Amino acid sequence: MGQMPSRLSKRLSLGFFNRSVHEVAPDLIGATLLVDGVGGRLVEVEAYHHTDPAAHSFGGPTERNAVMFGPPGHVYVYRSYGIHWCMNFVCEPKGSASAVLIRAIEPTAGLSVMRRRRGVGDERLLCSGPGRVCEALRITGRHNGLALNAPPFALFARIGAVDIVAGPRIGITKAAELPWRYGEKGSRFLSKPFRREA
DNA sequence: TGCCCGATTAACT
DNA sequence: GTTAATCGGGCAA
Numbered sequence: 127m128g129q130m131p132s133r134l135s136k137r138l139s140l141g142f143f144n145r146s147v148h149e150v151a152p153d154l155i156g157a158t159l160l161v162d163g164v165g166g167r168l169v170e171v172e173a174y175h176h177t178d179p180a181a182h183s184f185g186g187p188t189e190r191n192a193v194m195f196g197p198p199g200h201v202y203v204y205r206s207y208g209i210h211w212c213m214n215f216v217c218e219p220k221g222s223a224s225a226v227l228i229r230a231i232e233p234t235a236g237l238s239v240m241r242r243r244r245g246v247g248d249e250r251l252l253c254s255g256p257g258r259v260c261e262a263l264r265i266t267g268r269h270n271g272l273a274l275n276a277p278p279f280a281l282f283a284r285i286g287a288v289d290i291v292a293g294p295r296i297g298i299t300k301a302a303e304l305p306w307r308y309g310e311k312g313s314r315f316l317s318k319p320f321r322r323e324a
Numbered sequence: 325t326g327c328c329c330g331a332t333t334a335a336c337t
Numbered sequence: 338g339t340t341a342a343t344c345g346g347g348c349a350a
Contacts, residue, residue: 180331181331185347188346188347190346191346204331204346205344206330206332206333207332207333207344208343208345209332209342209343229331255333256331256332257332257333296331296332298331
């Protein structure tokens with residue numbers, strides 16, 4: 127389990143993330159993320175730039191957001207609403223404190239494991255939301271600060287072209303109008319549909 | 325120290 | 338459509 131995409135696509139290097147978060151975020155759509163062999167294709171992400179009032183790093187470094195100020199290609203995990211975990215990929219040169227929130231995945235590997243962890247049978251409910259992604263892939267605070275190019279992570283470039291749509295981010299109050307949510311057009315695995323879809 | 329509220333979800337009406 | 342669950346970060350006092 128988990129080797130399937132390796133023959134078909136390249137692994138993404140840490141350098142992939144050493145670019146503007148607004149380039150990395152759409153480029154991640156269609157990439158495959160596995161955690162201990164379980165996961166699938168990224169179909170929805172959001173960009174958080176350090177100059178953005180909605181970003182955790184906006185107010186400067188704290189104990190919680192320290193990883194955001196570290197090197198790109200590492201994972202920033204935080205607890206949301208005291209209940210859920212949310213996972214981000216740090217972008218841009220070290221200290222820039224920008225990151226991409228992983229909001230939804232199309233499950234392709236370890237379906238039965240994810241169903242058991244999530245307690246639901248419907249494929250579309252396994253990873254359609256940032257908290258659901260972390261529960262299905264069993265991401266917790268102990269993953270905070272880990273690099274994406276080493277176990278338990280495996281990250282593969284997308285294969286072929288992907289239709290990408292953008293729109294306002296979800297669940298925020300500051301800078302809510304900025305169109306920094308990216309998704310695969312027409313995907314059935316989004317946490318919410320995009321407004322302007324053909 | 326105390327208080328408010330959040331990059332959410334599921335279970336309601 | 339609404340709301341409870343649940344807790345740590347960040348800031349006021």
